Amino acid sequence: MSKMLTTGFAALVAAGLMTAAPAVAQEPYKIGMSAGLTGYAATVDRAWRDGVEVAIAALNAKGGIMGRKLELVVEDNKSEPQEAVTVYRKMMSSDKVNIFISGCVSAGNFAAAGLVARAEIPMVLCSILPQQPDQVKWAFSTLPPAGFEVDTRLKYLMDKTQIRKIGVLHDPTPYANLQKNHAQKVAADYGLEVVGVESYKQDDADLSVQISKMHAAGARAILKIGLGGTTLTAAKNIKQLGLDMLMLTSLEDIAVFKPVAEVLGDKFFFVASPSQVYDVLPDGPLKAALTAFLTPWRAKHGDRDPNWASRGWDAVMLTAAAIEKEKSFEGPKVRDGLESISGFQGTTGVYNMSPTVHQGITTNPLLLATIVDGKVKVVQ
Amino acid sequence: MTEAGSAATRVLDVAGLSARYGHIEALHPTDVRVEDRELVAILGPNGAGKSTLMRAIMGLVENAGTVRFRGRPLPRRAPEACAADGVVLVPEGRGIFGPMSVAENLELGAYLSGSKAEFERRQERVFSLFPRLKERLSQVAGSLSGGEQQMLAIGRALMSDPKILLLDEPSLGLAPRVVEEILGSLSALNREGLPILLVEQKAPLALKIAQRAYLLSVGRVIAEIDPRKVSSYDEIAHYYLS
Amino acid sequence: MTKSPTITFPDMTRRGLGALPWIAAAGVLAYAFFVGGYLTTVMSFALIYVVFVTGLNVFMGYAGQVSFGHNAFAALSGYTSAYLTTSHGFAPLPAFGAGLALALSCALIVGYPTLRLKGHYLAMATLAIGLIVYEVAVEWTSVTQGYMGISGIPPIGIAGYEITSERGQLAFLTVIVALATLVSWRIRESRFGRALSAVAGSEDAARALGISASRYKLSAFLASAAFAALAGSLFVHVVGFVSPEVYGLHMVVLAFTMLYVGGIGTIAGPFVGAVIISLLPEMFRQFKDYQDLAYGAALILLLIYAPRGLSTISSLFRRAAAKKAVVS
Numbered sequence: 007m008s009k010m011l012t013t014g015f016a017a018l019v020a021a022g023l024m025t026a027a028p029a030v031a032q033e034p035y036k037i038g039m040s041a042g043l044t045g046y047a048a049t050v051d052r053a054w055r056d057g058v059e060v061a062i063a064a065l066n067a068k069g070g071i072m073g074r075k076l077e078l079v080v081e082d083n084k085s086e087p088q089e090a091v092t093v094y095r096k097m098m099s100s101d102k103v104n105i106f107i108s109g110c111v112s113a114g115n116f117a118a119a120g121l122v123a124r125a126e127i128p129m130v131l132c133s134i135l136p137q138q139p140d141q142v143k144w145a146f147s148t149l150p151p152a153g154f155e156v157d158t159r160l161k162y163l164m165d166k167t168q169i170r171k172i173g174v175l176h177d178p179t180p181y182a183n184l185q186k187n188h189a190q191k192v193a194a195d196y197g198l199e200v201v202g203v204e205s206y207k208q209d210d211a212d213l214s215v216q217i218s219k220m221h222a223a224g225a226r227a228i229l230k231i232g233l234g235g236t237t238l239t240a241a242k243n244i245k246q247l248g249l250d251m252l253m254l255t256s257l258e259d260i261a262v263f264k265p266v267a268e269v270l271g272d273k274f275f276f277v278a279s280p281s282q283v284y285d286v287l288p289d290g291p292l293k294a295a296l297t298a299f300l301t302p303w304r305a306k307h308g309d310r311d312p313n314w315a316s317r318g319w320d321a322v323m324l325t326a327a328a329i330e331k332e333k334s335f336e337g338p339k340v341r342d343g344l345e346s347i348s349g350f351q352g353t354t355g356v357y358n359m360s361p362t363v364h365q366g367i368t369t370n371p372l373l374l375a376t377i378v379d380g381k382v383k384v385v386q
Numbered sequence: 387m388t389e390a391g392s393a394a395t396r397v398l399d400v401a402g403l404s405a406r407y408g409h410i411e412a413l414h415p416t417d418v419r420v421e422d423r424e425l426v427a428i429l430g431p432n433g434a435g436k437s438t439l440m441r442a443i444m445g446l447v448e449n450a451g452t453v454r455f456r457g458r459p460l461p462r463r464a465p466e467a468c469a470a471d472g473v474v475l476v477p478e479g480r481g482i483f484g485p486m487s488v489a490e491n492l493e494l495g496a497y498l499s500g501s502k503a504e505f506e507r508r509q510e511r512v513f514s515l516f517p518r519l520k521e522r523l524s525q526v527a528g529s530l531s532g533g534e535q536q537m538l539a540i541g542r543a544l545m546s547d548p549k550i551l552l553l554d555e556p557s558l559g560l561a562p563r564v565v566e567e568i569l570g571s572l573s574a575l576n577r578e579g580l581p582i583l584l585v586e587q588k589a590p591l592a593l594k595i596a597q598r599a600y601l602l603s604v605g606r607v608i609a610e611i612d613p614r615k616v617s618s619y620d621e622i623a624h625y626y627l628s
Numbered sequence: 629m630t631k632s633p634t635i636t637f638p639d640m641t642r643r644g645l646g647a648l649p650w651i652a653a654a655g656v657l658a659y660a661f662f663v664g665g666y667l668t669t670v671m672s673f674a675l676i677y678v679v680f681v682t683g684l685n686v687f688m689g690y691a692g693q694v695s696f697g698h699n700a701f702a703a704l705s706g707y708t709s710a711y712l713t714t715s716h717g718f719a720p721l722p723a724f725g726a727g728l729a730l731a732l733s734c735a736l737i738v739g740y741p742t743l744r745l746k747g748h749y750l751a752m753a754t755l756a757i758g759l760i761v762y763e764v765a766v767e768w769t770s771v772t773q774g775y776m777g778i779s780g781i782p783p784i785g786i787a788g789y790e791i792t793s794e795r796g797q798l799a800f801l802t803v804i805v806a807l808a809t810l811v812s813w814r815i816r817e818s819r820f821g822r823a824l825s826a827v828a829g830s831e832d833a834a835r836a837l838g839i840s841a842s843r844y845k846l847s848a849f850l851a852s853a854a855f856a857a858l859a860g861s862l863f864v865h866v867v868g869f870v871s872p873e874v875y876g877l878h879m880v881v882l883a884f885t886m887l888y889v890g891g892i893g894t895i896a897g898p899f900v901g902a903v904i905i906s907l908l909p910e911m912f913r914q915f916k917d918y919q920d921l922a923y924g925a926a927l928i929l930l931l932i933y934a935p936r937g938l939s940t941i942s943s944l945f946r947r948a949a950a951k952k953a954v955v956s
Contacts, residue, residue, distance in 0.1 A: 044920070082919070086873050087777070088673060088863075095669035096913070113871040116779050120868045138780045178766050180776040446832055469838030481833025483826055494826050497819075498838040546837060 034077035035070070035335055037062070037322070038103030040093050040118065042111045045085025046208070049259065050233075050314050051109035054132045055080055057315025058107055060302050061322035071326045074335065079103055083114045090114025091121065098125055104335060107321045108132065110314075112180050119145060128341040130321040132314065134180060135364055142364060146344050148317040148324070150354065150367040152184035153192070155277045158372045159229055159254040160189070160196040162275065162386045169227045169252065173202035173220030175213065175240065177232035185231045185256065201225050208234055214243040217251075227252040237262060241269040257372070259311040260382065267377035275385065278375040281316040281353050283384050291351045292371070299353045320352035324366070396457070397422055397550050397581045398443075398473070403451035405435075405442035412438040414605045415451060420550065420583050425576040427592040428585045429611070430602035436585040437478050439602065440554045443583075444468050444475045455550070470498055472549030476556065478585075480539035484528030488519055491527050491538055495545025505545075512541040515571055533564035540571070550581045557588055569595055649896055649939045653903040661798055667910075668794045674906035675801040676862045680879075681886045681898035682808045683855020689893035690821060691848040692828025696880055697738075697754030700761035701731040701853040702860030703875035709861040710778040710870045711771055720784050724861040728854060735853035736846075743845040750849075758880065765872035777871030784865045797866055804862065805899065808855065813895045815851070824848055889930050891937020900939045904930075 039058060041051040062076045070076055079101045081093035090111060097103045098121070106122060106129035108115055115133050119141035122129055130146045163169050174189050176182040186203060193200045202220035206213055217240065220228060230240055230253055237255050244251055254275045255263070260282055267274050280292055284300055287293045299319045303312055327350060328343025329335060347366065350357040355371030374386040398420040405413040413435045420426045428436050442449040444465045453460045461467045465475070483491050492512065496505050513520040516537040522530060527538060536556050543551060553572070557565040565588070573595040576582050586592035593599060593613040601609040660671040680702060687693050705727030712718035712726060738757050742750040765772045772778065783790050784800060791800050815821045823844050826834040831841045864870045882905065890901020912922035930938065 043917075081913075086876075086878065087869065087871055088867070088874055091867055092666065092669055092673065092910075095666040096910075099665040113775060113777050113869075113873055116777055116871070117867050117869040119779070136779060137776070141779070178774055180774065183769070183774060183776075441832075444836055446835065465832075465835040466838050466840045469836055475836040477830070477833050477836055481830040481836070483829035483833070485829070486822075486825060490822060490825075494822055494834075494839070495837055497823065497826075542837070 032074065034075040035105075035329075036101060036103040037076060037078050037325070038094075038097035038101060038106045039078060039080045039108050040083045040090050040097070040106065040111070040114055041080060041109035042085035042114070043080070043082040045083075045111075047085040047109060047111045050132070051085075051111070053259075053311070053314035054109050054318040056307065057299075057303070057312075057318025058322055060299070060306060060315065061319040064298075064302050065322065065326060071329050072333070072335075076322075083109075083111055085111050085114070087111075087113040087117035091117050094118035094121060098122070098127065103127070104337065105129070105325055105340060106131075107318070107325065115145070116141075126337045126341075128337055128344060130325060130344070132317055132321070134184070144341055145364060146324070146359065147365045148320045148352070148354065148357075148367070149181075149365060150371065151365055152181055153188040154367075154370040154372050155231075155256050156185050156189045156229065157192070157370055158277050158374050158386070159275070160193060160198055162254070162374045163198060163227055163252075164196040166386070167227070167252070170197060171199050171201045171224040172227045172229060173204065173217075173223070173225035174200055174229045174231065175204050175206065175216055175220070176230075177206055177208050177236070179208075179232065182231045182256075185229075189229055189231075206232075206236060208232065208236065210236060211239065212243065213240045214247055217243050217249065218247060221247070221249050221251060226250065227254060230255040232256065233258050234262075238266050238269070241266045241274065244273075245269050254374070257313065259313065261311055263377060264380070267380075272376065272378070275374050275376050278373045278382070278384070279313040279316065279354055280371055280373065281312040283373055283375055283382055284312075286382070286384055292353075292355070295351045296353050316353035320354060320357070323352065324350065324357060396420070397424070397455065398583065399452075399454040399457075400439075400443060401452050401454075403439070403442050403449060403453060405438050405447045405449040407438075407447065412447075412605055413442055413449075416602075416605075416607050418583075418600055418607065420581050423576070423579050423581060424598060425573070425582040425584065425596050427589075427596035427599040428583065428602060429589045429592060429599050430587070432587065433604075434602040435605040436587075436602050437554050438605070440475060440478075440552050440583070440585055443552065444473070446475075469546060472547070473552065474543045474546050474548035474550070475552040476539045476543045476554065478554040478558065480535050482527045482535050482539050482542065484526070486527055487524055488527055488530070488538055489523045491542050492519070492545050495542035496547075498546060504547075508545050508547055512544050515544070515574070516541050532560050533568065536560060536564075536568055537571075540568070544575075548580070550583065551575070552583045554585045555587060556584075557586060557591065565591060649900040653896075653900050656903055656907065657798075657802065661795060661802075664795065668798055670906050670910055671903070672794065672798055672801055672866055673863075674902045675798070675805045676859050676866065677883065677886060677902040677906065678805045678899050679808050679862065680856055680859035681883050681890070681902050682805075682812045683852035683859070684883055684887055685852075685892065685894075685898050686812060686815060686824075686855070687848050687852035688887065689897065690816060690828065691824040691845055693743075693845055693848070694748070694751040695754040695849070695852070696751055697756070697758030697761075698852065698856040698883070699875045699877070699879040700754070700757045701735060701856035702863070702879065703761045703765060703872075704731045704734055704860070705857030706860030706864045706870055706875065707765060707772055707778075710781045710864045713782055713865075714778055714780055720782065720861075720865055724858070727861050728857045731853050731857035731860075732850055735850050739846050739849040739853075743849060744842045750845075758877065762872055762876060765875070772872070775871060775873075777869055778864075779869045781864050781868045781870065783868065784862070801862065801866070804858070808858075809895065809899060812898070816895060820844070820847070885927065889927065889934075889938060891934075891939035894937060894939045896939035897937050901937065904938060 041055050062078050066075050079097050083090035083093050108131050110132040112133040115131055116136045119136040123141045123144040128144050135142050135145050135147050174186050176186045190200050201223040202225050204216035228251055252273050257277045257279055263276055281296055284296050299316055328340050332339040332343040345359050345361055347357055347359045355367040357366030358368050359366045373384050375382050375384045396419055400418040402415040404415045430436050441447045443453050445463050446465050449462055455471055455473055518534055519537055519541050556568050569591055596613055599611040600607050660667040684698055687695055708727030708730050709723045712723035738753050742753045766774050783792050791797050823839045826839055827841045827844050835841050886901035886905045889905055891897035908926055909923050912919045915922050
């Protein structure tokens with residue numbers, strides 16, 4: 007029996023060594039993606055993955071980057087940090103990926119960031135950036151700063167309404183917290199006063215207590231910050247309570263907003279990404295960049311919301327730009343290339359990276375929109 | 387009839403003991419006593435409160451009243467302390483530890499004793515009473531027959547060197563021949579001087595070995611019986627029916 | 629049925645089979661150590677879970693109790709380690725000491741009143757404490773950073789030497805797991821362990837023999853909380869990051885699965901279970917979207933064919949052999 011075990015063990019070892027065989031010349035440039043294909047991040051990360059896939063297909067159709075084809079390896083991190091570490095590690099040692107273009111599970115990206123940075127592999131993320139200086143050095147984000155979503159809404163309230171007191175309703179995710187903090191910090195700059203800040207859980211089925219409290223404090227508009235079904239819940243609660251309030255929500259899949267608009271009508275506004283309002287955009291570089299993306303996207307996915315997918319597209323295009331600029335596929339070079347990108351017209355806005363700015367969108371590209379008679383209309 | 391002895395010779399003195407499960411009083415204030423070297427039987431139909439009485443004496447259920455052991459009060463909520471004082475219960479359904487071996491069960495019986503020599507002495511006593519346990523020493527207790535399990539339960543209790551043994555329906559679910567064997571062993575133990583309080587539904591069998599008996603019905607003692615004066619079992623049957 | 633030459637099952641072979649789960653699991657560990665790759669990461673997490681499940685086994689397997697909230701003790705200790713090492717410059721060991729103390733105090737506060745009662749009070753209370761600790765980790769952002777998590781946690785270090793390589797960490801975790809398993813074995817073979825099995829068998833019978841059930845249940849609870857705390861702290865140092873999801877309810881589900889697949893109440897169970905359950909999803913990774921389905925099916929098969937756990941697999945062979953003997 008022991009001989010059998012030894013033989014079996016040897017076979018296992020041999021199999022392991024074979025997978026570790028040296029790379030063949032001109033093998034594809036491998037892009038790894040840790041995405042929450044299941045779990046809370048599924049909606050966003052599946053869209054992000056599909057956007058990345060469309061971008062890779064488009065580049066490969068043109069012969070790849072500098073003649074080298076791209077290949078995508080996607081692993082499901084189940085929206086959990088521990089699983090993310092495992093799949094990052096798997097893609098690093100088994101798939102030997104050259105770069106990570108990973109989804110929006112911040113905790114998962116943070117948990118693996120140390121590992122990835124030590125291996126000198128750049129990462130372009132859909133999530134916010136890790137906090138450690140040695141880790142953020144290797145990480146870049148296509149996400150506009152959280153404050154932009156807030157600024158767009160505050161500016162509208164200041165410019166177009168008489169409302170001066172607002173409430174902030176948010177969930178406990180890091181991105182929502184960043185937005186909330188920003189709103190509290192800058193409201194005064196827009197002549198507004200935050201009279202109530204309330205939080206909720208993503209699976210709450212009733213928000214009327216939080217809404218009533220803010221209304222009682224004098225709030226006549228609510229900044230709703232956070233994704234998912236709670237937006238509709240909040241809308242229904244406002245209507246049931248018969249309150250005269252505006253609700254302005256964060257960026258999300260427009261499909262979620264259609265029923266909300268049916269409940270609140272013209273009292274409902276949402277932050278929109280340029281890709282979501284493509285049809286009403288004026289011609290220009292932004293629209294041109296969007297056309298490049300939306301043509302293959304719509305061919306494959308029809309009228310599915312393009313917002314998160316467009317960020318994924320941008321991530322791949324930024325990577326391609328960095329490689330072409332440095333004329334190198336090496337991790338540190340690609341990192342340098344990404345860091346020196348400036349004036350890059352993406353589908354969400356213009357990216358300007360620098361050693362201190364790894365979240366490249368520095369001018370607010372976001373719009374405020376509403377839905378009138380089932381049609382999306384930009385109000386600002 | 388054994389007349390009530392002095393407090394000094396009285397082994398167990400239960401006075402006004404009641405017990406409840408939640409809001410239901412399963413045992414109304416009850417007086418029971420066991421004199422030195424006595425085997426006392428608690429008789430009564432199903433649901434009369436016999437098991438509750440035993441559990442109340444040990445403090446295994448919520449209870450009120452006093453229980454004195456050789457003149458000293460026993461705590462009312464600590465079966466562990468009762469066991470430490472030498473008041474040991476063989477619970478209904480035997481309560482043997484099925485996954486463990488016979489030897490391990492016996493070892494746990496002597497849990498409170500630290501001495502190796504003492505352990506050997508007690509084990510010999512158990513083996514002389516139930517030789518079959520010796521044969522089955524390494525067997526898993528759960529695989530024993532019902533009768534052997536009951537022997538193990540009693541043997542395990544004896545390993546703690548009890549000063550009084552409380553038994554809750556040791557005949558339950560056993561063949562008549564086995565029941566006689568078990569009750570015979572109990573009688574032998576009693577003749578050695580061990581006081582025993584025995585709950586038994588099968589009154590005729592119990593009365594054969596008991597010196598005194600109480601009859602319980604609906605949570606109360608309704609009669610004290612001297613087995614020598616019971617001319618016919620109709621008398622007891624009468625209590626059962628009424 | 630064809631004639632089989634192995635109608636009788638020699639004792640030696642049986643004993644060999646008893647060691648099979650150990651050998652198999654240790655083989656995977658050795659493979660991970662020498663060949664490396666991401667299996668090293670998978671095995672590191674598996675070993676951390678061995679520690680956690682070993683603790684759970686003391687409470688659930690040996691003492692026959694139920695807890696749904698041991699993730700709370702892992703979280704308390706893990707967050708204490710993370711916070712003290714990143715914000716106050718503590719070394720990992722004293723930080724773990726503080727985390728352990730916190731986890732044990734919490735276990736005492738929860739366990740003392742509920743373990744005196746019979747029934748499911750403790751299970752309910754543990755479920756609650758698991759949820760409460762999770763909420764605190766989310767909401768107390770000034771200490772825990774909420775969902776942002778705490779990053780930059782230093783790796784485990786001994787006497788000023790930090791273990792940064794994955795292989796080094798795996799070796800360290802192997803030593804910890806060996807010690808944990810040794811402790812678990814010593815507990816089971818001790819007087820204390822026997823008393824726990826008695827309590828597990830019948831609380832009343834145990835008490836009637838003078839075994840203080842509530843005291844032993846509490847001791848087992850505290851011991852298992854200590855294992856959980858150790859696992860929680862190990863995790864933060866190995867990964868360098870912690871966020872509330874790490875110690876979510878899925879940790880409990882995973883640990884239960886490992887415990888039952890490995891064999892509850894056995895010494896090898898936690899080790900075998902944690903390794904198998906950690907490897908299974910990786911074996912099915914190429915199935916992509918069907919990974920979870922294959923994993924679930926494998927679990928069901930394991931529980932059908934080895935209902936008492938994989939570490940009792942030798943008895944399974946014995947039964948098969950016995951059946952064979954009867955048939956032929």
